[in-house]
Structure formats: C-alpha cells, structure tokens
Amino acid sequence: MKKKIVFLFLVFSALFTIKAQNLNGAWQATLINNDGVEVQYVAIITHGFFSEAFFEKENGKFLGTKGGQFSSDDDTLTYTLEFASFDPQMVGSTNSFPYTYKDGKLYVGEKIWSRLDDGTPGDLQGAWLISGRKQDGEITKRDTSGPRKTMKILSGTRFQWIAYNTETKAFMGTGGGTYTTVDGKYTENIGFFSRDDSRVGASLGFNYELMDGDWHHSGLSSKGQPIYEVWSIRKE
Structure with missing residues (x-):
C-alpha cells in the first residue's frame, strides 16, 4: 500500500510539473533553409507577449521577425500577431499550434527549442x-x-x-x-x-x-x- 501511495504521488507530481510548466524566458532553435544556410531562431516569451527573430547563425544577417500576444495551455500555444516583417497581412491573425515539452526542450512543428534562460538573471524581464x-x-x-x-x-x-x-x-x-x-x-x-x-x-x-x-x-x-x-x- 505504501509503495502504491508513493507511486501515485510521483505520477501526480509529474503531471503537475507538466501542467505548471512556465515558458517565460528565451528559447533558441536552429534549422537549415533551402539554400543550405544554418538559420538561428530566438524567441522571447514574457507574461503574455512574445517575439521571435531569425537570422543567419554564422553572421547574424537578419531574415525576419514576428511577435505579439501569447498564451499557452497544457498542449497548445496560441498567439495573435502584432508584427510580421515578412508578411504584413499576417498582422492581426490568431494562430494555435500543438506543442510538447520534454527533457527541457519545446517541440513545436519542425522546430526543437532549447531554453536559453528562465527570465533571470537580468533585472529587466x-x-x-x-x-x-x-x-x-x-x-x-x-x-x-x-x-x-x-x-x-x-x-x-x-x-x-x-x-x-x-x-x-x-x-x-x-x-x-x-x-x-x-x-x-x-x-x-x-x-x-x-x-x-x-x-x-x-x-x-x-x-x-x-x-x-x-x-x-x-x-x-x-x-x-x-x-x-x-x-x-x-x-x-
């Protein structure tokens, strides 16, 4: 009985950790584009807002950015765009995507995001x-x-x-x-x-x-x- 109680406690603790996952902070992902160039993506999430910028990893050449209002639940990310450098017609649109959080990484579509920070240590999050x-x-x-x-x-x-x-x-x-x-x-x-x-x-x-x-x-x-x-x- 004691083992069963401990097991249930661990299961519920794990579930709570997933549900309570705080995505605030900075994240990065890397993809190879159609020209064979390594592209760096950096996203910042903070208290209901986000930005995402992407640029050539080797030299920082700017490629694009988007951002706006942001929310998440147990398995879905939702954002409403306020700016999109590559397609102004996307401004005002609301988009939702399923995500998985596993082993400290965020899986969204083809991107695997690694956490850069959790909102610390800088004073200005x-x-x-x-x-x-x-x-x-x-x-x-x-x-x-x-x-x-x-x-x-x-x-x-x-x-x-x-x-x-x-x-x-x-x-x-x-x-x-x-x-x-x-x-x-x-x-x-x-x-x-x-x-x-x-x-x-x-x-x-x-x-x-x-x-x-x-x-x-x-x-x-x-x-x-x-x-x-x-x-x-x-x-x-």
Whole structure:
C-alpha cells in the first residue's frame, strides 16, 4: 500500500510539473533553409507577449521577425500577431499550434527549442513600451495605447526591440541580442539588426534605473547622441 501511495504521488507530481510548466524566458532553435544556410531562431516569451527573430547563425544577417500576444495551455500555444516583417497581412491573425515539452526542450512543428534562460538573471524581464523622453530637463510622456509602438521585450539574458504599427501593419525595424544589467549599467551586445547587418557584434552601454515601475534608460545612442528614454511595462 505504501509503495502504491508513493507511486501515485510521483505520477501526480509529474503531471503537475507538466501542467505548471512556465515558458517565460528565451528559447533558441536552429534549422537549415533551402539554400543550405544554418538559420538561428530566438524567441522571447514574457507574461503574455512574445517575439521571435531569425537570422543567419554564422553572421547574424537578419531574415525576419514576428511577435505579439501569447498564451499557452497544457498542449497548445496560441498567439495573435502584432508584427510580421515578412508578411504584413499576417498582422492581426490568431494562430494555435500543438506543442510538447520534454527533457527541457519545446517541440513545436519542425522546430526543437532549447531554453536559453528562465527570465533571470537580468533585472529587466518583461515587455516594455517607450512611454516618454527627457528633453531640456523635462520628461515628456507619450500615450502607449496607440497603434504605433516601439516595444522592447527582454528575458533574463536576451533582448529585442521592434518598431511597428498595428493599424497599418507596417514594420519599421528591429534589433536584438544579449544583454546584462550590472551595478546600474545596461549593456547590449547586438546579435542582429534589420537596418544594418554591419552593426552585428557591436556593444552599447547605458545607464538604467527602475523608478516607480518605469525603466529610465540613458546614455549615448549608436550615433553618439545623448538619449534619455522612459519605458513602461506593458499590461495589454
């Protein structure tokens, strides 16, 4: 009887682990395309939102990206696209796919995703929308509910920013890679950049501070211009 109870406990524990699987964090998969090129896919999932970017693994040449709102249940992933660089007509569509989670890997269609992180150790996990800028010593706020958005989505080690318009379905640009947050310093290491592939491999350092739930981001832009941006965590 005791053995049976232990067995049932282990079975229910395993089932609970599967049902409670938290997909938040960064994931990667690799495929060979029709030209024989190894393509790297990186997805970031965080609290109801996701982005997926794909680029040539060898040199970071940008190939495409998509993303938007995200949910999952025991065996199905569902997302509604807010941007799709390769096909604007997909914006607004909702898609569902079966998935399997086994031995730490996520199986979705032809892709096998390996976890890069679980939302740690970086301080900035979440989907953020730019909500203000400081000019002449004053912060000017902007409405984040409009169709034109600049979103930056971060896991514990990966980041991606995307500029897009949900109304016109326009995609204006993206970039991403790895990041660290150490002693008030936020450092980006660029892994792909849709506007200029030559920027791949560059690093940019900024100051960061979390104030009243907002992320204050300051320093010099890639063009050497001073910037001070305010980002607010996305709720919907």
